[in-house]
Amino acid sequence: GENVEQHPSTLSVQEGDSAVIKCTYSDSASNYFPWYKQELGKRPQLIIDIRSNVGEKKDQRIAVTLNKTAKHFSLHITETQPEDSAVYFCAASLNRDDKIIFGKGTRLHILP
Amino acid sequence: GAVVSQHPSWVICKSGTSVKIECRSLDFQATTMFWYRQFPKQSLMLMATSNEGSKATYEQGVEKDKFLINHASLTLSTLTVTSAHPEDSSFYICSARDSGINIQYFGAGTRLSVL
Numbered sequence: 001g002e003n004v005e006q007h008p009s010t011l012s013v014q015e016g017d018s019a020v021i022k023c024t025y026s027d028s029a030s031n032y033f034p035w036y037k038q039e040l041g042k043r044p045q046l047i048i049d050i051r052s053n054v055g056e057k058k059d060q061r062i063a064v065t066l067n068k069t070a071k072h073f074s075l076h077i078t079e080t081q082p083e084d085s086a087v088y089f090c091a092a093s094l095n096r097d098d099k100i101i102f103g104k105g106t107r108l109h110i111l112p
Numbered sequence: 113g114a115v116v117s118q119h120p121s122w123v124i125c126k127s128g129t130s131v132k133i134e135c136r137s138l139d140f141q142a143t144t145m146f147w148y149r150q151f152p153k154q155s156l157m158l159m160a161t162s163n164e165g166s167k168a169t170y171e172q173g174v175e176k177d178k179f180l181i182n183h184a185s186l187t188l189s190t191l192t193v194t195s196a197h198p199e200d201s202s203f204y205i206c207s208a209r210d211s212g213i214n215i216q217y218f219g220a221g222t223r224l225s226v227l
Contacts, residue, residue: 032214043205043218044156089155098144098209100216104155 002027004092006103013080014111021075021106023090030092033066033073034100038087047088048075077108085110114140116208118219125196126227133191133222135206142208145189146216147181150203162189196226 003026013019025033031052036044050057050064050073057064061080066073077084090103115138125131135145143164148156160181161169168181178200180192189208193200205221 034216036218043220046215046217049215098214099146099158099161100207101158102156107153 002030002092002094002101004090004101004103006090006106008106009104010107010109012109012111015080015082017080019075019077019080019084019108021088021090021108023073023075023092023103025071025073025092025101027092027094028068028071030094032093033064034091034093035064035075036089036091036102038089038105040086044089080110082110082112084108114138114208114210114215114217116206116217116219118206118222120222121220122223122225124225124227127197128195131193131196131224133193133204133206133224135189135191135208135219137187137208137210137217140208140210140212141186142189143186143211144209145183146207146209147179147189147191148205148207150205150221152203156205159191164189193224196224198226200224201226 006023034049037047038044048062048064050066061078063076087105087107089105091100093100117136119134145162147159150156159174162181162183164183170176183189203221203223206219207216209216
């Protein structure tokens with residue numbers, strides 16, 4: 001089955017700097033890659049997603065890139081703010097199964 | 113965004129009792145819902161896929177007789193933890209897939225504590 005690896009497990013960046021979280025997946029048939037943000041004690045919230053027919057997607061300060069050949073995808077957050085502090089999960093999904101397999105998460109700390 | 117309601121948010125029960133958790137999609141129909149388990153500071157582990165009108169599909173290692181899933185309507189799936197034991201204590205989260213746009217939305221989760 002699908003396996004999603006995520007790095008780093010913890011990331012601290014100065015407020016205003018950029019943060020990058022990287023993931024790899026194992027199943028080349030995966031074609032949907034969502035990113036979720038989870039604040040302490042709250043539900044995961046979808047922040048951005050990308051499908052395999054595009055290589056990059058941007059939404060304000062957040063962007064995601066996908067390299068299908070290498071089976072890599074990354075989340076980029078620019079001009080980080082204190083409210084960006086949370087746990088971020090990457091995930092991969094096979095359309096035909098619909099289930100989403102999550103990475104282990106990255107705890108992002110934005111330093112003042 | 114779409115809303116998924118999960119109840120209860122927190123439950124404490126005695127060992128040996130059963131606990132039912134509900135997951136409802138409030139403003140869309142969900143033929144497929146998913147149940148996850150999350151340990152503190154860890155990722156979401158998929159337990160099973162709940163399909164409306166048919167049997168759930170369980171992930172490897174998840175006991176189907178222990179975690180009973182019912183998806184009787186397009187807006188409701190339930191997870192029943194039968195004969196709960198302390199090791200079943202965890203955070204359980206459901207998600208519902210909006211079939212029209214193929215995006216999953218999560219419930220707020222249920223924290224189960226088994227004494």
